[in-house]
Amino acid sequence: MGHTVECLTTIWISKGCLSEGTKAPVKLDHAEKEVLDLLNVNEVLDNFELVQMEADGGDKDRGLECYGIVYPENCDSYHGPHSIDCLIAIWEEVGCEHNGYRFPNNLTIPDCESMKNSNLTAIRDNMEGVKSAADDGNDDHQLNCYGLVFPENCDSYDGPHSVECFTTIWKSKGCLTEGTKAPVKLVKNETEALDLLNVDEIFITFETIRMHADGGNKDKGLECYGVVYPENCDSYHGPHSIECLLTIWEEVDCKVEGYRYPGNLTIADADALTTLNLT
Structure with a gap:
């Protein structure tokens, strides 16, 4: 039977x-x-x-x-105790980042030991719960999972992202809407390329543009600030050289005899001018 x-x-x-x-x-x-x-x-x-x-x-x-579970990389049992590398493998599989506050290496010793002695299902459920709450808009869990709170107008970490999300990050990095690569001015393939990036990668991309712009790269200056650096000027924010001020003075078609000609300014007035942005 x-x-x-x-x-x-x-x-x-x-x-x-x-x-x-x-x-x-x-x-x-x-x-x-x-x-x-x-x-x-x-x-x-x-x-x-x-x-x-x-x-x-x-x-x-x-x-x-x-x-009923495939052991993640670096995990060799269901019940544990698990290695820190096992916990990290699950964290990465779930889709959270190393910057996250709850990244296994960032846990307190008691929290880490507790997790090491949990079963794989409980560990994954815990980590997936953190990610799910983060993606649903919970600021605390966004910090726990990704190490940042989503910028205004950004609804997810991995995308796709809205132009408004890109614009928030663009401005946060100090670039202007006048910049030729401001998000509202991007063509479709440029927007699609950005959509393949996560929020952290977009921050880095935009910050790199601004850093190059402030380092004297005239093309990046145009992309970031929408300004062609005048001759003898190598940044948007300054401090600028007296030669940079003289160039702008000449470009706006004022004369050497003018009372506000940079070479005629008091030291205090000249110093004040050199610390203004080009606009």
Whole structure:
């Protein structure tokens, strides 16, 4: 007559395996069930115990059979204790960043030890809960998962992002809407390229433009500030040289004889002018 599925399930669970396991009794095909029916209860106990022991010994195939989970990289058991590298692998699989406040290496020792001794399902559920709450707009969990609060008008970390999101980041990095690469002026393929980046990468991209602009790169100055640097001027914000001021004075078509000609200014007035932006 053999064993009922309910009988086999009781033994399976008593040995620590889960109903999610791919070899849980309710998931066996007819041939696999017939093989178990040839065994007595003690032999079934031994059979299931062997599956569980091999799963806990690091056998990934047995882990899938017993617990229904593929062990992440650097993880060699379901129940633990797990290595810090195992926790980091799960964190990365979930999609959180190393900058996140709850990144395993950033945890307190008690929190880290607690997580190391949790089972893989509980660890993943915890981390996925953090990410899900972050993506749903929870500021605290955005810090926990990504290490930043999403900028205004940005609804996700990985995108796609709106032009308003790009603009918020663009302005936060000190570039102007007059810049030739301001988000509202981008063509479709440029916007699509930015959409492939996460928020941190967009911050870095825009900051790099501004840094090059402030480092004297005239092309980047035009992209960031929408200004062609006059001759002898090598930044938007300054401080500017007296030669830079003289160039602008000449460009606006004032004369050397003018009372406000940069060479005629008091030191205090000239210093004040050199610290203004070009606009």
